[in-house]
Amino acid sequence: MKIDVLTLFPGMFAGPLDESIIRRARDNGILELGIHNLRDYTHDRHKTVDDKPFGGGPGMLLKPEPIFGAVEHLANDQTRVILLTPGGRTFRQEIARELATYSHLLLVCGSYEGFDERVREQLADDEISIGDFVLTNGALPAMIVIDTVTRLLPGVLGDDESARDESFSHGLLEYPHYTRPAEFRGWKVPDILLSGHHAEIAKWRAQQARERTLKKRPDLLNETGPKTECD
Numbered sequence: 001m002k003i004d005v006l007t008l009f010p011g012m013f014a015g016p017l018d019e020s021i022i023r024r025a026r027d028n029g030i031l032e033l034g035i036h037n038l039r040d041y042t043h044d045r046h047k048t049v050d051d052k053p054f055g056g057g058p059g060m061l062l063k064p065e066p067i068f069g070a071v072e073h074l075a076n077d078q079t080r081v082i083l084l085t086p087g088g089r090t091f092r093q094e095i096a097r098e099l100a101t102y103s104h105l106l107l108v109c110g111s112y113e114g115f116d117e118r119v120r121e122q123l124a125d126d127e128i129s130i131g132d133f134v135l136t137n138g139a140l141p142a143m144i145v146i147d148t149v150t151r152l153l154p155g156v157l158g159d160d161e162s163a164r165d166e167s168f169s170h171g172l173l174e175y176p177h178y179t180r181p182a183e184f185r186g187w188k189v190p191d192i193l194l195s196g197h198h199a200e201i202a203k204w205r206a207q208q209a210r211e212r213t214l215k216k217r218p219d220l221l222n223e224t225g226p227k228t229e230c231d
Contacts, residue, residue, distance in 0.1 A: 001102070001153055002032040004074050005142050006067070007109040008049060010035045012139040022147060025156045033146070034074075038062075041070040050112050059113035067119050071106060078103050081125045084138030084145070085110040088127030091145065093168035095128070099145070100152040107145060109138030171220060172213040175205040 005013065013035045017023075025031040039047040043065070050060040071081055080102045089095070099105060108115075108124075120127065130141045150156055178189040192204045213220050 001030070001100070001150075002034070002104045003107065003146055003149070004034040004036060004105070005107045005109065005146075006036050006038055006070050006074070007137070007139055007142065008038050008111050009109075009137060009139050010037050013143065016143050017146065021156060022150055025150050025153065028155070030153050030155055031150050036070060036074065038066050038070060041066040041073070043069075053113065057113075061113050062111060062115050062119070064116040064118045067108065067115070068123065071108070071123050075106055076104065079106050080104065081106045081108065081123055082145075083108050083110060083115060083120065083124045083127045084129075084141040085114060085127050086129050086132075086134055087114075088129040090132075091128050091130045091141075091148075093148070096145070096148040096152060099149045105145075105149070107138075107142045109142050111137040168220075170209070172209040173217055173220070175208040175212065 007013070017026075017033060022031065022033075026033055038049050042048055049063060049066050051063050053059075053061050075081060080099070082099075082105060084107060108119075128141070128145065130144055135141065178193060182189045182194065190204070192201055195201070210221075
C-alpha cells in the first residue's frame with residue numbers, strides 16, 4: 001500500500017512513523033509512505049496557503065489552489081483522497097478495514113478553520129474525524145489512520161490472526177489476557193485457561209468479551225448486536 005500525506009507540518013510525522021510496526025512495514029516494502037508539505041504547492045513568494053473567509057467570520061481557511069495542485073500531482077485513478085476534518089465520519093475499526101483494501105490513500109490534513117468548500121465538493125472521496133473534539137491540525141489524526149490501517153495489511157504483524165482477534169474486530173472489546181506466572185502476588189490465572197480445553201476456552205473468552213463490552217462500552221452492543229467470538 002502507498003499512503004501520501006499532505007500537511008502544513010511535515011516535521012510532526014518524524015519519529016512516530018519511524019518506529020515499531022510502521023517502521024518494519026516500511027522497511028519490508030509493505031507500506032510506502034510519503035509526507036508532503038502543502039506550501040511546496042503554492043505559487044507566490046510568501047507560500048500562502050490560507051485566506052479570510054468570504055462573508056466574514058473568525059479564523060482563516062485553507063485555500064483551494066495549493067490543495068488542488070498537490071492532489072492533482074500526487075493522485076492517480078486508484079487514489080482515495082481523504083480529508084482529516086472534525087466534520088468527517090467518525091473513524092472506527094470497520095473504516096480502517098475498508099481503507100486497508102485500497103492501494104493508495106492520500107490523506108489531506110485540515111488546519112485553521114478548515115477547507116474551502118470546493119475542496120470537499122470536488123476533490124474529496126471521504127472525510128474522517130477521529131472524535132468529537134478539536135485538534136490544532138490534522139497531523140495527529142493522519143498518524144492514527146496510518147497506524148490503524150497499516151497493521152491490517154497482510155504480513156505487517158507477522159501473524160495475521162492478531163489483527164482479526166483483538167478489540168473491535170468482532171464488534172466487542174477484547175477478552176482478558178494472562179501470561180506467566182500462573183500466580184502473581186496471590187492473583188491466579190483463571191483455571192479454564194490452564195485446562196487445555198480449547199473449545200471451552202473459546203466459550204469463556206466470548207463470554208468475557210461480551211461482559212467487558214457490556215460494562216465498558218454498551219454502545220457497541222447497541223450498534224452491532226451481541227456478537228461473540230464464535231459468531
